Amino acid sequence: MGSPPARLGRSCPPASSHVTTVTSGCHDGAGNHARWVTPAVGYHPRVADASAPTSADPTGVAAKLQERAERVIPGTAVRKRIHLYDLLSDYPWYVEGGEGATVVDVDGRTFIDLMGSYGPNLLGHRHPAVELAATRQRSRGDSLGAQTPVAVELAEFLCDRIDPVDWVFVGKNGSDATSYALRVARLATGRSKVLIAEASYHTAHDWGTVFEAGVPPAHSGLTSRFVFNDVESLAAAVDAADGDVAAIMLTPFHQGYFETPAIPTEAFVAAVHSQARRAGAVVVLDDVRGGMRMHPGGSSHAAIGLEPDLVCFAKALANGRALSVCGGSAALRDSADQVGYLGTFFGSAVAQAACLATFRAFDLEGAFEAMTTSGGRLATGLVAAAAAAGVAIEVTGTPTMAMISIEGDDWDRYLNHIWAAGMARRGVRIHPTQAWYMCAALTDEHVDAVVERAAGAFAEVAAEIAHPTRVGRER
Numbered sequence: 001m002g003s004p005p006a007r008l009g010r011s012c013p014p015a016s017s018h019v020t021t022v023t024s025g026c027h028d029g030a031g032n033h034a035r036w037v038t039p040a041v042g043y044h045p046r047v048a049d050a051s052a053p054t055s056a057d058p059t060g061v062a063a064k065l066q067e068r069a070e071r072v073i074p075g076t077a078v079r080k081r082i083h084l085y086d087l088l089s090d091y092p093w094y095v096e097g098g099e100g101a102t103v104v105d106v107d108g109r110t111f112i113d114l115m116g117s118y119g120p121n122l123l124g125h126r127h128p129a130v131e132l133a134a135t136r137q138r139s140r141g142d143s144l145g146a147q148t149p150v151a152v153e154l155a156e157f158l159c160d161r162i163d164p165v166d167w168v169f170v171g172k173n174g175s176d177a178t179s180y181a182l183r184v185a186r187l188a189t190g191r192s193k194v195l196i197a198e199a200s201y202h203t204a205h206d207w208g209t210v211f212e213a214g215v216p217p218a219h220s221g222l223t224s225r226f227v228f229n230d231v232e233s234l235a236a237a238v239d240a241a242d243g244d245v246a247a248i249m250l251t252p253f254h255q256g257y258f259e260t261p262a263i264p265t266e267a268f269v270a271a272v273h274s275q276a277r278r279a280g281a282v283v284v285l286d287d288v289r290g291g292m293r294m295h296p297g298g299s300s301h302a303a304i305g306l307e308p309d310l311v312c313f314a315k316a317l318a319n320g321r322a323l324s325v326c327g328g329s330a331a332l333r334d335s336a337d338q339v340g341y342l343g344t345f346f347g348s349a350v351a352q353a354a355c356l357a358t359f360r361a362f363d364l365e366g367a368f369e370a371m372t373t374s375g376g377r378l379a380t381g382l383v384a385a386a387a388a389a390g391v392a393i394e395v396t397g398t399p400t401m402a403m404i405s406i407e408g409d410d411w412d413r414y415l416n417h418i419w420a421a422g423m424a425r426r427g428v429r430i431h432p433t434q435a436w437y438m439c440a441a442l443t444d445e446h447v448d449a450v451v452e453r454a455a456g457a458f459a460e461v462a463a464e465i466a467h468p469t470r471v472g473r474e475r
């Protein structure tokens with residue numbers, strides 16, 4: 001057994017006022033820092049084209065692509081078996097392109113995009129400053145088989161910017177960063193197990209996925225789950241691991257399937273620190289989803305008061321380009337030096353240049369404040385639109401990532417599906433069971449359009465509540 005890594009004992013900023021649970025329109029989420037800065041000159045995000053078709057055409061381009069995909073891409077036919085898929089037939093399943101805060105599907109329908117590509121769309125699709133940096137780097141080469149100057153520049157930048165980070169590993173997907181983090185933690189501690197929250201997804205690899213098909217019990221057996229925000233459950237998981245905990249991994253924005261989002265409480269963060277000390281384990285922050293959307297510095301450790309030994313980022317970091325990072329404390333540097341965790345494209349310089357440009361534009365444009373303001377405006381507007389239709393909703397999460405819950409909904413969020421499908425027919429892409437991701441290209445005009453269209457979608461929900469069509473759905 002190795003000895004536990006020494007903690008650096010750096011002071012961590014207090015939990016930020018940016019981390020909020022927005023409920024029933026009680027505040028606008030703007031805080032005191034809100035400020036809207038006009039996006040870069042020449043950048044004109046569109047609002048949906050009113051003359052575009054609304055419903056998906058069963059004989060259209062998307063339907064034909066689906067037919068072809070079912071023959072050659074695993075999982076595409078299975079999608080039709082996803083829960084309540086039949087309600088989502090008008091969804092933009094095949095997308096031609098994106099610009100700013102909108103995407104256009106293959107049948108020419110334009111959508112205001114509140115899904116943000118599940119996180120990467122931070123500043124707007126094809127943000128000009130990020131595209132320019134990527135194009136410049138591409139003109140010199142991308143995968144060049146050696147470190148490029150931009151790799152060193154990026155590593156130095158991240159070490160300067162993010163307090164707990166003294167060195168960085170760069171990969172492609174979030175799964176690379178979290179799996180690398182676990183490898184480092186295991187080497188540093190000489191222990192095997194990782195403790196993660198129930199229903200949390202940390203990687204496509206065997207140790208941290210919620211999808212069990214094909215995962216050998218011997219692999220998943222090295223992972224134990226605790227109940228998020230439950231101090232006793234965490235302590236019990238440490239006890240049960242019998243001295244063999246390499247890492248406790250925590251996400252700052254937890255959302256299980258069909259559940260509302262949750263943020264770690266102060267008490268739980270304190271418990272993570274004390275249990276990690278007791279177990280001699282490494283604290284890992286999985287900021288793959290929350291990064292850039294929970295704190296203006298980029299890393300969410302400062303928003304929740306966590307002092308991680310390792311922190312993992314991906315999704316939003318390069319505004320849509322494949323790039324992930326695991327950053328660590330100096331105490332873990334020796335282990336990091338020894339871990340061989342390689343990928344052919346990990347050194348891709350284009351994504352690294354895009355990442356630096358993303359941070360620059362993020363700061364310059366006041367992107368965090370802009371997303372916080374427009375997310376608050378959206379939450380308030382949706383609550384009012386729902387109330388006007390006679391539907392009671394709650395909006396939960398942070399202003400930049402939140403979702404609605406409809407009073408009286410079924411466990412599988414049936415009414416949310418009706419609402420999201422209604423939004424799709426009105427040119428808004430929003431997920432029925434997962435949080436929205438704000439992007440900085442969403443203007444007041446977009447948000448107002450979303451709220452206006454939501455009125456019609458809530459009217460459909462009100463009709464379903466008044467006269468349920470779902471079999472067995474008695475009210």
Ligand SMILES: Cc1ncc(COP(=O)(O)O)c(C=O)c1O
Pocket residue numbers: 172173174175176178201202203204251286287288289314315
């Ligand atoms: C919290 C969290 N960690 C890790 C991952 C894995 O990231 P990726 O899909 O980029 O491998 C995800 C993906 O959604 C995630 O939400």
